[in-house]
Amino acid sequence: xRFPLRFPQAAAGINIPEVTDHEYNDKHTKCVNDSRNHLDxxxxxxxxxxxxxxxxxxxxxxxxxxxxxxxxxxxxxxQVSAMDKYxxxxxxxxxxxxxxxxxxIPKIKPKKILEIGSYEGASACYLIDNLDSSTGIELHCVDxxxxxxxxxxxxxxxxxxxxxxxxxxxxxxxxxxxxVSLIKHKEQSELVLSKLISDGQRSTFDxxxxxxxxxxxxxxxDAVLGFKLLRVGGTMAFDDYLxxxxxxxxxxxxxxxxxxxxxxxxxxxRKVQILRLPFFYQVHVQKYxx
Ligand SMILES: C[S@@+](CC[C@H](N)C(=O)[O-])C[C@H]1O[C@@H](n2cnc3c(N)ncnc32)[C@H](O)[C@@H]1O
Numbered sequence: 004x005r006f007p008l009r010f011p012q013a014a015a016g017i018n019i020p021e022v023t024d025h026e027y028n029d030k031h032t033k034c035v036n037d038s039r040n041h042l043d044x045x046x047x048x049x050x051x052x053x054x055x056x057x058x059x060x061x062x063x064x065x066x067x068x069x070x071x072x073x074x075x076x077x078x079x080x081x082q083v084s085a086m087d088k089y090x091x092x093x094x095x096x097x098x099x100x101x102x103x104x105x106x107x108i109p110k111i112k113p114k115k116i117l118e119i120g121s122y123e124g125a126s127a128c129y130l131i132d133n134l135d136s137s138t139g140i141e142l143h144c145v146d147x148x149x150x151x152x153x154x155x156x157x158x159x160x161x162x163x164x165x166x167x168x169x170x171x172x173x174x175x176x177x178x179x180x181x182x183v184s185l186i187k188h189k190e191q192s193e194l195v196l197s198k199l200i201s202d203g204q205r206s207t208f209d210x211x212x213x214x215x216x217x218x219x220x221x222x223x224x225d226a227v228l229g230f231k232l233l234r235v236g237g238t239m240a241f242d243d244y245l246x247x248x249x250x251x252x253x254x255x256x257x258x259x260x261x262x263x264x265x266x267x268x269x270x271x272x273r274k275v276q277i278l279r280l281p282f283f284y285q286v287h288v289q290k291y292x293x
Contacts, residue, residue: 113208118145119215120146121145128175139182151216206233208237212240219263222260242260245284
């Protein structure tokens with residue numbers, strides 16, 4: 004069987020065929036070429052990964068192959084970051100988001116933004132640096148600064164992470180304080196998003212970035228509440244579609260974002276359109292109905 008050319012509306016239970024690196028690279032190159040100049044509202048034409056929710060079998064194996072291929076080819080092309088002036092301890096944003104955002108953000112020009120998961124502020128600083136703030140930007144950064152399970156298990160010092168966030172965004176905001184209003188919400192995302200909804204901010208955000216907890220049930224909550232806060236025509240972006248933790252027992256089917264993103268895009272297929280993107284690591288959707 005050839006794999007179906009749909010993404011990510013995968014029906015659970017579809018058999019994953021063998022995919023060679025050669026086939027993957029051909030398809031990936033074609034998709035990149037097809038979509039590089041066409042950021043539009045059509046569905047992504049191809050995708051190899053369909054399900055892959057079971058640990059330790061071929062499906063997981065395919066996820067890892069594709070992840071490493073995408074990350075490897077991206078990191079080789081990394082340019083020297085304009086964000087070198089900041090104090091970041093990792094290159095997540097450069098590796099997984101920058102190239103996609105370089106194409107998407109200038110087109111959607113968001114003014115009111117909800118970021119779920121801020122860490123040291125890499126994505127927030129990118130937005131402050133790259134958006135035209137002359138008519139005002141409102142950027143809500145939501146994070147517990149307690150870390151996700153993966154950070155806690157790695158012993159990351161989250162107090163230091165939060166201090167770097169404060170320092171980095173302060174540097175990005177220098178000279179733009181009048182035009183950029185940054186609202187820091189230090190709380191669980193489900194509480195912050197629920198409060199924003201009850202405060203009457205439903206359907207007011209132009210851009211929602213989902214990059215907080217990477218546990219599938221949490222990502223689903225962020226997606227559903229984020230959708231309510233997004234205006235019709237706005238864009239919601241998910242990071243880490245291809246990410247899964249390497250655990251001693253393999254990859255865990257719900258310690259990753261993919262099943263939640265798949266579930267959300269399947270359940271909301273009448274209300275969102277998946278955008279074509281040059282790379283697979285993120286999934287972006289546009290809301291077209293309440
Ligand atoms: C991958 S990092 C965000 C990276 C950031 N967007 C960047 O570009 O550098 C994920 C962040 O989500 C936060 N987080 C995890 N679970 C959360 C939750 N339930 N509510 C709010 N924040 C959460 C963590 O503290 C961590 O700082």
